[in-house]
Each structure stands twice: as C-alpha cells, then as structure tokens.
Amino acid sequence: MKIFSVIAAILITFFCFSFSLQQKKEYNNLYSSSVDDLNKELNLLASTIQHTDMSGSAGREEIRELIKDSRLKMKRLDFWFRYFEPNVYRKINGPIPVEWENEVFEKFEPPYKREGAGLSLAEKYLDKEKITRDSLNALILASVKALDTFRADSITQQLDAPDHFFLANRLYLLNLAALYTTGFECPDTNHIIPELRSMMKDVKEIYSAFGATFPSKPLSSSYLSLYDQAIAFVNRQPFNFSSFDHYSFLKDYVNPLFRMNQDFVRSYSVVTKNYNDYTLNNDCNSIFDKSLYSPQNSKGIFSLIEDKELLDEIRQVGKMLYYDPILSGNNSRSCASCHIPTEYFTDTTQATAFQFDHQGHLPRNTPSLINVVFHHLVMLDGKHISLQDQAREVVHSPQEMNSDEKELVQKVMSCRDYKNAFKKFLRYTPEEKDVSLNHIVSAITYYYSGYSYYEAPFDDAMNNKKEISTSAKKGFNLFMSKAQCATCHFVPIFNGVSPPYISSEFEVIGVPEDTNYTKLSPDKGRYLINPAPETMNAFRTNTVRNSAHTRPYMHNGVFQTLDQVIELYDAGGGTGKKLVVSNQTLSPDSLKLSPAEKADLIAFLKSLDEDIIFELPPSSLPLSGNKELNKRKIGGEY
Numbered sequence: 001m002k003i004f005s006v007i008a009a010i011l012i013t014f015f016c017f018s019f020s021l022q023q024k025k026e027y028n029n030l031y032s033s034s035v036d037d038l039n040k041e042l043n044l045l046a047s048t049i050q051h052t053d054m055s056g057s058a059g060r061e062e063i064r065e066l067i068k069d070s071r072l073k074m075k076r077l078d079f080w081f082r083y084f085e086p087n088v089y090r091k092i093n094g095p096i097p098v099e100w101e102n103e104v105f106e107k108f109e110p111p112y113k114r115e116g117a118g119l120s121l122a123e124k125y126l127d128k129e130k131i132t133r134d135s136l137n138a139l140i141l142a143s144v145k146a147l148d149t150f151r152a153d154s155i156t157q158q159l160d161a162p163d164h165f166f167l168a169n170r171l172y173l174l175n176l177a178a179l180y181t182t183g184f185e186c187p188d189t190n191h192i193i194p195e196l197r198s199m200m201k202d203v204k205e206i207y208s209a210f211g212a213t214f215p216s217k218p219l220s221s222s223y224l225s226l227y228d229q230a231i232a233f234v235n236r237q238p239f240n241f242s243s244f245d246h247y248s249f250l251k252d253y254v255n256p257l258f259r260m261n262q263d264f265v266r267s268y269s270v271v272t273k274n275y276n277d278y279t280l281n282n283d284c285n286s287i288f289d290k291s292l293y294s295p296q297n298s299k300g301i302f303s304l305i306e307d308k309e310l311l312d313e314i315r316q317v318g319k320m321l322y323y324d325p326i327l328s329g330n331n332s333r334s335c336a337s338c339h340i341p342t343e344y345f346t347d348t349t350q351a352t353a354f355q356f357d358h359q360g361h362l363p364r365n366t367p368s369l370i371n372v373v374f375h376h377l378v379m380l381d382g383k384h385i386s387l388q389d390q391a392r393e394v395v396h397s398p399q400e401m402n403s404d405e406k407e408l409v410q411k412v413m414s415c416r417d418y419k420n421a422f423k424k425f426l427r428y429t430p431e432e433k434d435v436s437l438n439h440i441v442s443a444i445t446y447y448y449s450g451y452s453y454y455e456a457p458f459d460d461a462m463n464n465k466k467e468i469s470t471s472a473k474k475g476f477n478l479f480m481s482k483a484q485c486a487t488c489h490f491v492p493i494f495n496g497v498s499p500p501y502i503s504s505e506f507e508v509i510g511v512p513e514d515t516n517y518t519k520l521s522p523d524k525g526r527y528l529i530n531p532a533p534e535t536m537n538a539f540r541t542n543t544v545r546n547s548a549h550t551r552p553y554m555h556n557g558v559f560q561t562l563d564q565v566i567e568l569y570d571a572g573g574g575t576g577k578k579l580v581v582s583n584q585t586l587s588p589d590s591l592k593l594s595p596a597e598k599a600d601l602i603a604f605l606k607s608l609d610e611d612i613i614f615e616l617p618p619s620s621l622p623l624s625g626n627k628e629l630n631k632r633k634i635g636g637e638y
Helices: 002-051 057-084 086-093 119-125 133-151 153-160 163-178 189-213 221-236 246-267 308-322 387-396 405-413 416-426 437-452 457-462 470-480 562-571 595-606 627-631
Strands: 098-101 112-115
Touching: 002 057, 002 133, 002 153, 002 189, 057 086, 057 119, 057 133, 057 163, 057 189, 086 112, 086 119, 086 133, 119 133, 133 153, 163 246, 189 221, 221 246, 246 457, 246 470, 308 416, 308 437, 387 405, 387 437, 405 416, 405 437, 416 437, 457 470, 470 595, 562 595
Parallel strands: none
Antiparallel strands: 098 112
C-alpha cells in the first residue's frame, strides 16, 4: 500500500507539473501566436503592395482594407508592445515620420532623430496624389523587421514572471484614457471605435490567459466585472468617435479600473525593470491626481530634505526671494515682476514683458509657472531640463534680470535673515561647502511649484467629488474627438506629456505674428535649440489648465481671447489661414466647429480652472547691511 501511495503521489506531482507547464504556455502562446498572426498579415500586405496597381482608387482601397485588418492584429498586441519597447513600436505604428524627442532619463543627451514607420504612416501615404510602390512597402517592411525585437528572448522571458503584466496593464489603462479614443495614431476616424472594441475584447483574452498562468496573482472578480461593463459600454456607443461619450468612459470605467490596478501593483509588490515606469507613482489612486507622475524636481539642491517643517522654512525663504528685486542687477526687478502670482504666475497686461532696460520687449509671452512641474523640458523651446536651470538663466540674462552671480549671492547674504536661513539649509546640502546660487534658485522653485498641486472642478468630477455642467461634459467630449485637441494636449494635465509620461512633445501649428494673419511668427522655437527641418517654428505643448486666466495666448501673446485661439485651430492652423507652414503638424483641414460647439469647448476649458488659494505678498523684505539695498520695493518696480 505504501508503494502504491508513493506511485500515486509521483503521478499526481507529474500531472500537476504538466498542467502547470500547460497553463504557463497559455499566456506565452497567446503572445507568440498573436505576433505570428501580425507577421503573416504584414507580409500579406507587403506582397499585395508589390503586385497591386495603385494608380487608381480600386488598388488603393484594396491596400486600405489590408491595412485595416493589420491594424486589428496590431492592436491585439498593443498591450505588450507599447510597454516592452515603445521606440520599436514606432516602426509598427508611428504617428509621425520623424520625432526629435528625449525621454526623461535621456535629458542629458542631445535630442536625436527617431524615425517612424508602419501602418498609420502607410495609410496616410495612400492619400498622397503621387505614391511609389517602394516607399509604401518600405513602411510595412520596417514593421516586419521590428517584430524581430518582440520575438527576442529579452522580451519573451519577461512573460515568464507576472510583474510586467500589471505595469503593462497600467499603461494600457492610461492609454485608454489619453490615446486610444482620440485619433492620435489612427488616421481614419471611422476606425477608432471599431479598433477600440476589438482591442478591449482581445485584452480580455489576455486577462484570461494571465489568470490561468499566474493564479497566485489574479485580477479580482470586481476588476473583471467592471472591465466587462466597460466593454459593454463601448459596444453600446456609436461608431462615430465624435459621438463617443469619453467623459463617462473615463469617469465610470477607466479611472476606477486604474485605481484597482494600482492596488494590485502595491499588494503584489510588483517590481519594475522598464523605463516606462520611470516617473509613475505606485501610490497614486487616480489618473486625475497630481501625484500621477513626477517630471521635475522642484526642490533642486534640497532634494534630500523630507522634514516638513524645514521644507516650509525653505518655502518661506523662496517666497521672500521671489518678491525680492535684490536678484536683479539694478535691484528693481523681481520674479514677481513678470510672473505675477495673483495672475496665475503670468502677466495678463501685455503680450510680452519689458526687457531689463525697460525699453524694448522680450520676444515671448510670459508663461504661467503653475503646472510647469509637469513638463520634462522647461521653456517653450525646451531649452532647459530643470526648473533650476531655467531660473539661473533668467538671473543671468541681460534682457531679464541682468545679474552677476557672485554679486547676487553677496547681496543676498548681506541680509541677516537670508544669511541665517541659508547657513542652516547648507547643512543639508553636503555637495556644496558654501551658499551658492543653487540654494537661492532651489528655494524659489520650491516656492512657486507648490501652486501646481491644486485641483480643478473637472478633476473633482472625474474623482466623483462633484458634477460639472452638461456644457462642460460636451466640451470635453469635443476636446477628445472632433476638435482634435487631445491628440496634443493629453489627459490628465492636458499638456504635451502623454503616457507613460516620460517626454515632452513639440508641435508646429502656424502661429501668426498678428491677428490679421499677414505673416507667420518669425520665432523659430525649438529649432534654436535643436536645428532640424521638423523643429522649425515648433513649440512645447503647454497645458490648457487655467487658460481662462492666462491670456494673452500663444508664444508671442498674439491672441487676447480663447475664441481667437479656437478660431486658429478650427481653421486648420496657419496653413488653414493661408500662411506657408511647410512642416505644420496640425491638420490644415477645418474642424467645422459650430458656435455651440465652440462655447462647449470653452465651458470645458473653464472646468480646468484650478481652485488656487493665492497668498498675500510679504509685508516687508529682509534688511541688508548695505543701506542702499534697503530702498528696494516688494515685487520690484517694473
């Protein structure tokens, strides 16, 4: 009997092991078979391109149908591809031919050219009047080659452990909120909702395979139930993406699913090995929480300090310095001269601020400092990688503060209150032996960055704290669809930072020099930092939060009202207004927005006005041992 028991135990162990291997293969096999299916579809597409006469509409339509089929196969893999290798993914479904981007972990490298290829660009290419077989096929063959990366052991081995799944799922949910329903990389808007339906169904299959393979770390029944409800919701929506209820989709389904997935990331102690997770916060429970991602270090040299009382002291010193014209070469100009706190840290009184000499004007509009912490690159041309670098340049600039660094530090330290404070702070910055400009600018950036963490009524609505108007909801749905705003201004900050929130985007929209559109603004923008054909007249995509309070608009302050801004986009940018903008990234076609739709858009933009509590300026400035310096005025003179 004992022998039979041993044999039975061995057999049970063998069958359990075999079953376990079979289960493990289920998840891996789903991935491998999906890659094979896409490979077959792409090769069929490439072969058809080689043998089809595309001089007429019939041949082109045949190719379009095959691209459509290939896109569905590609979307089945989007869950994995975007997470494992997003740069290689650009070769399969690149939204634009050339990007000059830096990721957050590449900030210290010069921008480099990233060429896109694949299905979206192939579909756009078919719209050209003259096309060549070789050019079209090159876009598809680049996709076929890119699949080799996704078959490599470095990718497939990640499928053997569960951690990647929850992180890839997080990115998938963020993309459901920010990309998949906007047309960001789907040229034919008629395909957006069908692709969404198909992809969500395919991801449900991924969920099932994962659950069978890793039963010890399952998705909960409540998660799966809500996901089924999300699929049912999408299936009830019209095919027309302009009629899709983006608001309800995000509020009732995507955001709650994100919260649950964050619970899994924490409870399963998920560990990442992927740079896609570089800035994302595992403790954030809502897409519409300002802690979602962290591009900028507002503390600067004080980054190691966590003590709240000490940080509050640094903030108070930073506030004092922000209003103190002692930072300028003539002791008459402060940070608050141009970035006026009560005006949302911008200047609504003039298109561009005065230069230091008080004669001419600076070439660009004063940008709001609120929410600037959510950009990876600072300045409209992305010149700086940190808030502190930007502050240093302003201090040194002959056109702005015109200060000598050594003299500035001496002036600040001539004030007993500043000296005592910075001597105390110096103990927490061992990398520098003496108080420097780094300490001064870091205190300032820590002060004004605190104003970036307020919520807007739209955030409260997404987090089920309050309702917003029907007009604002309609406006959001327009923003995400027909108005095409969300293809550049991404959820949740509504700036140019898209999931996984590791880079900043620049766009060319053809801003005029005047409201009569007589000529294009001569400002070269990003080109001055990174000269390339694609970067001429390109500017960083700013947030539209608080836009009702931050006029004038655009890099040159050319527009005074939101109506004027919407009119530019509605017309198709500078090109739509008959200006010559050869590299415009904005579609030149009119959006054909009705007056009612424009009003709804503005209602939505106003729902992004944050409930900021502004403080009073300091009642006095620290006294200096130099009596001449004690004549300076709070906030400066101009």
